[in-house]
Amino acid sequence: MKKILLLLTVFSMVFTSCDPLEDIYEEVDANASGVAGDVVLTLTDEDYETLGLSYGSFNSEDEAKEALPGFLSDKYPVWGNRSTALISYDLYVGNAFSVKNYTLSLEDYATSGSTLLGFEVTTTPADYLTDIIAGEYDEANEGDYVSAYYDQYTGSVFTVTPEVSLDENLDYGTVAGDLTTVSGGSWVSHSGAPNELMYVADGLTMADYPSSNVGGALEISTSGSEDVNTAISPELTSNKVYSSALIKLSEVGDGTYFFHLMEEDGSFNFSARTGAKSDGNGKVLFGIGASSSSLTYGTTAYELDTTYLIVTSYEVETGIANLYVLTAVSDVEPTTPEATNTGNSGNSAKRIGIRQGGGGPSAIIDGFRVANTWSSIMSNETLEDETVGDKETYNAIYTFTEGAWVLPSGNGYYSLTDTDFASIGIENFGSSTSAGDYLPAFLNLKYPYALEGDVLNVLYKYVSSSSGEQIRGDAYTKTAGVWVAHESTVVASLQLEHDGSNWLPDNTIKYELVDADYTLIKDTYGENPDFAAAVANLDTYGNISTFNWTDEQIDTVINTVINKHFSGMEEDQKFAITVFVYNGSSQNVVYRYILKGDTYIRN
Incomplete structure (x- = not known):
């Protein structure tokens, strides 16, 4: 009887459906890839490596949506329809804003009518900087910044043909003696006891300096009194006069000048008086006086018994004298001198002088040069005409607001000044002085009444060995009483669901x-x-x-x-x-x- 009932059941199925198992097949197909599961997952370093993201984050949500379905299929191969996954991942959102550093070019300065690598002294740079920046950065995002570095001449500018007026290597043989005698009258005494300033056969050297390692040198003593000079030809009576020498000091006293430019023999119209004194800790400070014996000393402490290249400049029209102390030859005149002094203008340079006196150093001096450009101090090659003049480097910051580059304004912006850096005991931020270590405390002092949630765009000077000085910045938000920097990487989440065939963002x-x-x-x-x-x-x-x-x-x-x-x-x-x-x-x-x-x- 049971067999008859079973046959009747099968017979009924055959005649009531094209495929008696169709409903069963559909149910199986609906979950063809396996069981339904749910997972809440935070990606690990190992997961990022599996995804090929060695930097440990996604760059966009779209990138996550593209990569995570395959990742889930591999991780949960038997899960199927209606399975869900909530995945937390690191998302790189970038900096709060962009800061571009730009240095003006010759073409940029030309927009102001200047033919020089800098704005002329009578020009107002702000009249041109907006258009220059807009031309360079015609596409920008709201709130981006550009830090523009530019030069402006501070006085007269002139074009000269580089020329060396003195190249004195002290090549007077191998026998030591007093300088005036061994030089055969090239050097003459103009003050003090004669025959005290000595010539020595061994000179000083510095790689690539054109007046190096030729002949001997002269030796000055803190106990000597003889002063000597030698002629410059052609004489320099206008524009800017550069002089240089190699020097190695063995002893320094309270300080006085030992090297200078002068007019006629017997005249005491000296200029660019270069001196040295003890820093009180066994090292040397170098200084300069434009025309007076009252010198302005630099702050860098230099070593005794070390060869340095000292270079001075004296601008005849303004009376400004600068001193540079170099450890190696530089083809470009440094932006910042070791010391600056202003004195009498109008002094001509017809001779150079060497002085010994109380408080002065004991030293070996060699390789004297006098020229009308920095470049000809550093080279004996025939050089093209060049523009000479003092200029200063400035920095101006602009922000992109409502489709235009403008100067930042309002309460949401602050740029640290040199005074600010001095207040926290450093000169700039860098690899060993992170902004994040200083700014939260600094901003709390600067803005003691800031409210919770206030946002401030902070820009600051950053110096690195690879890229030099530049302006960087970040956004800081007042959070629970503390200024917190913008996070370039945040935690995001993505929910996915399995549709029976694939994982899909859900x-x-x-x-x-x-x-x-x-x-x-x-x-x-x-x-x-x-x-x-x-x-x-x-x-x-x-x-x-x-x-x-x-x-x-x-x-x-x-x-x-x-x-x-x-x-x-x-x-x-x-x-x-x-x-x-x-x-x-x-x-x-x-x-x-x-x-x-x-x-x-x-x-």
């Missing part, structure tokens, strides 16, 4: 109704006659009974709950709402919705 928000939500439903719909029986059942049993609630009623109250907690959602936003229901037994059931228009519909 914006589903999961939410479980709580007691307050059920109270909201009763308060909202309790007086509605269409919901009277359903709400009464909810009030009695504390759940949504599918025997008392229609699907339409459930959808209506779920819309109310979602809109209560999640306003302003975008089209196609998905929700997975967990509801406590009774459908023969009390249990949690997940209802899925998607926003279409202004209504959440079953998904």
Whole structure:
């Protein structure tokens, strides 16, 4: 009898369906790739390496959306339809703003009518900088910055043909003696006891200096008194005069000058008087006086018994004298001299002089040069005409606001000054003096009344061995009483769901109704006659009974709950709402919705 019933059952299936197993196949296909699972995952360093991200972060959400589905398929190969994953990952969002450093070119200065590598003294740079920056950075983001470095001449500018007026290597043989005698009258005494300034056969050297390692040198003594000089030809009576010498000091006293330019023999119209004194700690300070014996000393402490190249400049028209102390030859005149002094203008340079006197040093001096340009001090080659004049380097910062480059203004910007750096005991930020170590405390002192959430764009000087000086910056936010720097990498999350074939980015928000939500439903719909029986059942049993609630009623109250907690959602936003229901037994059931228009519909 059982066999007959089984045959009848099979016979019935054959005649009621084209494929008696079709429903079974469809159910299997719906979950073809395996079981449903849920995971909350934070990517590790090992995960980033698996993803080929050696830098440990994604550059965009799109990059994460492209990479993570495959990552999940490999990690959970048996998971299938309705599986979900919430993945936390590091997202690189970049700097708070961009700071470009730009140095003006000859073409930029030409916009002001200058033919020089710098603005002329009568020019107002701000009249041209905006257009120059806009031309260089025609595409920018709101809030970007440009730090423009430019030069401006401080006085007269002139064009000269580089020429050497003196190249004195002291090549007077191998026998030591007093300088005036061994030089055969090239050097003459003009003050003090004669025959005290001595010639020595061994000279000084410095790589690439053109008056190096030729002949002997002269020796001056702190106890000597003879002063000597030698002629310059051609004489220099205008523009700028440069003089140089190699020097190695063995002893220094309280300080006085030992090397200078002078007019006629017997005249005491000296200029560019170069001197040295003890720093009080066994080292040397170099100084210069434009025309007076009262010198301005630099702050750098130099070593005894070390060969240095000293270079002076004297501008005839202004009386300004500068001193540079070099440890190696430099083809370019340094921006900042070791010391500067201003004295009488109009002195001509017809001779150079060497002085011995009380307080002066004991030293070996060699390789004297006098020329009309820095370049001809450093080279014996035939050089092209060049422009000579003192200039200063400046820095101006502009920001891109409402489509134009303008000077920063308002309360959301601050640029550290040299005075600010001095107040925190450093000259600039760098690899060993991180801005983050100093700025939070500095900003608390600078802005003691800043409010929670205030944001300040802070720009500052940064110096590195590879790129030199530049302007950098970051945004700082007042957070819990502390100024916190912008984070270039933040933690982001991406939700994904398996559709039966692939992992797809999913914006589903999961939410479980709580007691307050059920109270909201009763308060909202309790007086509605269409919901009277359903709400009464909810009030009695504390759940949504599918025997008392229609699907339409459930959808209506779920819309109310979602809109209560999640306003302003975008089209196609998905929700997975967990509801406590009774459908023969009390249990949690997940209802899925998607926003279409202004209504959440079953998904």
